[in-house]
Amino acid sequence: MSPALNLAVIGTNWITNSFVQSAHESKRFTLTAVYSRKIDTASKFIDETPSIANASAVKTYDDLDALLADASVDVVYIASPNSLHYDHTLKALNAGKNVIVEKPFASNIRELNELFRVADAKDLWLLEAYRHIQEPNFLKLRDLLNDPAKKNEKFGPIYGASVNMAVYSSRYAKVLEGEEPNVLSLQFSGGSLWDMGCYPIMFTQALFGKPASQSYYPVIIRTGVDGGGHIVLQYDAKSSNQKDTFTVHAHTSKIYTSTAPTEIYCEKGTIRINGATGVTDINTVEFVPRGSKEAEQLADTNPEYTGLLNLTWEAKELGRIIVEKDRKTEASLRSLSRDVLEVMEDLRRQNGIVFAAER
Ligand SMILES: NC(=O)c1ccc[n+]([C@@H]2O[C@H](COP(=O)([O-])OP(=O)(O)OC[C@H]3O[C@@H](n4cnc5c(N)ncnc54)[C@H](OP(=O)(O)O)[C@@H]3O)[C@@H](O)[C@H]2O)c1
Structure with a gap:
C-alpha cells in the first residue's frame, strides 16, 4: 500500500x-x-x-x-x-x-x-x-439490486420501500430546556432533515437514483428547524434506475425514536434491513420470500471492521480514491452528493425552512 x-x-x-x-x-x-x-x-x-x-x-x-x-x-x-x-x-x-x-x-x-x-x-x-454507502452490507445489497438479471430472478419488480433513520437526540432535551444547540438551529444549518434525513435519502438515491418528485411533512420545533417527519420519494420507470414505479417512505427524527426496520417491498418478497442506527451500521440484510416466514440472510454478518461507528470502510475508500487518483469514482460520488442535496434543498424549501446562510 x-x-x-x-x-x-x-x-x-x-x-x-x-x-x-x-x-x-x-x-x-x-x-x-x-x-x-x-x-x-x-x-x-x-x-x-x-x-x-x-x-x-x-x-x-x-x-x-x-x-x-x-x-x-x-x-x-x-x-x-x-x-x-x-x-x-x-x-x-x-x-x-x-x-x-x-x-x-x-x-x-x-x-x-x-x-x-x-x-x-x-x-x-x-x-x-x-x-x-461504503459499508459492505450496503454494497452487497446495491450490487444485487443493480444487476437487472439477479434482481429480476430473486426479487422481481420493486413496489415500494420504507427507510428509517429516527433517533431521539439528547440535544432535543436541551431545546426543551430553552437552549439552541447547533444541530437544531437555523443559524448552523441544523434540523432533522439536514442531520438525519440525509441518511435515508442518500441510502435511497444510492440504490434507486434520483426520484421524479419528493415531499416532506415535518414537525417544526421551537427553534424553527424540523425536529423530524415523513419524506415521500416517488419513482417512475424513467427516474428509477430499477425501471420500476414505486414510492419510498423515508422517516427521519431527532425528537423520537423509530424501532422499525428498513424494508424494500418486491414482487417476490420483502428485503428487511437492520442497522444499529437506522440505515447505518447495517448488521443484517434478510430476504423473506412472499408467503414464507423464513428469512434468508444476504449480508455478511462477520464484517472485517468492528470498531466504533463502522467509519473504517468510508475512510478506506475515500483514502483509496485520493491515493489511486480515481477520478471516476470521485465523479460518481459527487454526482450522488449533488442529487441528494438538490432533493434535500427542495424538501426544505417546500416547508419554508430558511437557514441563516441564505438570509
Ligand atoms: N458521519 C456521522 O456519523 C456523523 C455523526 C455526527 C456528526 N456528523 C457531522 O459532523 C459535523 C459536526 O457535527 P457535531 O454535532 O459534532 O457539531 P458541533 O458539536 O456543533 O460542532 C463540531 C465542532 O465544531 C466546532 N464548533 C462548534 N461550534 C462552533 C462555532 N459556533 N463556531 C466554530 N466552530 C464551532 C467545535 O470544535 P472546537 O471547539 O474544537 O473548535 C466542535 O467540536 C456535522 O456536519 C454533522 O452532520 C456526522
Whole structure:
C-alpha cells in the first residue's frame, strides 16, 4: 500500500474522534494536525484518541490559516457545524488542500457547486463523508439490486420501500430546556432533515437514483428547524434506475425514536434491513420470500471492521480514491452528493425552512 496521507482535522467533537480512529485503522491516513478554536481542546482531543501512535508528533493549531499553511498536511477532514462547511472547505481548497467534508456537504446547492468549481480549478480532491454507502452490507445489497438479471430472478419488480433513520437526540432535551444547540438551529444549518434525513435519502438515491418528485411533512420545533417527519420519494420507470414505479417512505427524527426496520417491498418478497442506527451500521440484510416466514440472510454478518461507528470502510475508500487518483469514482460520488442535496434543498424549501446562510 502507498504511504499514508497526512491528515488534519477541523472540529473536535466525538465524530472526529471516531473518524480519526477509523482513518488509522484503514491505514490510509496518519493524523498530523488538529485545529480547534482553543489549543487546550486540541490537546485534549489528542489525549483522548487512543489510535494516535506518537501524540507529541501531532501539531495543534488555534489559527485556521496557520493549519492550512502547514505544508505537511495532505488532506483536511472537516467536521464543523453544517453552516461552516462551506467557509472551511473553501479556505482549505484555496490553500491547496484536499478535503473530506462531513455530511451534509453544504447548506445548499449553490454553495456545493462553488466548492466543486474551486476543487476542479485547483485539481484537488473533494469528497463527502457518508459512511453507510461504503459499508459492505450496503454494497452487497446495491450490487444485487443493480444487476437487472439477479434482481429480476430473486426479487422481481420493486413496489415500494420504507427507510428509517429516527433517533431521539439528547440535544432535543436541551431545546426543551430553552437552549439552541447547533444541530437544531437555523443559524448552523441544523434540523432533522439536514442531520438525519440525509441518511435515508442518500441510502435511497444510492440504490434507486434520483426520484421524479419528493415531499416532506415535518414537525417544526421551537427553534424553527424540523425536529423530524415523513419524506415521500416517488419513482417512475424513467427516474428509477430499477425501471420500476414505486414510492419510498423515508422517516427521519431527532425528537423520537423509530424501532422499525428498513424494508424494500418486491414482487417476490420483502428485503428487511437492520442497522444499529437506522440505515447505518447495517448488521443484517434478510430476504423473506412472499408467503414464507423464513428469512434468508444476504449480508455478511462477520464484517472485517468492528470498531466504533463502522467509519473504517468510508475512510478506506475515500483514502483509496485520493491515493489511486480515481477520478471516476470521485465523479460518481459527487454526482450522488449533488442529487441528494438538490432533493434535500427542495424538501426544505417546500416547508419554508430558511437557514441563516441564505438570509
Ligand atoms: N458521519 C456521522 O456519523 C456523523 C455523526 C455526527 C456528526 N456528523 C457531522 O459532523 C459535523 C459536526 O457535527 P457535531 O454535532 O459534532 O457539531 P458541533 O458539536 O456543533 O460542532 C463540531 C465542532 O465544531 C466546532 N464548533 C462548534 N461550534 C462552533 C462555532 N459556533 N463556531 C466554530 N466552530 C464551532 C467545535 O470544535 P472546537 O471547539 O474544537 O473548535 C466542535 O467540536 C456535522 O456536519 C454533522 O452532520 C456526522
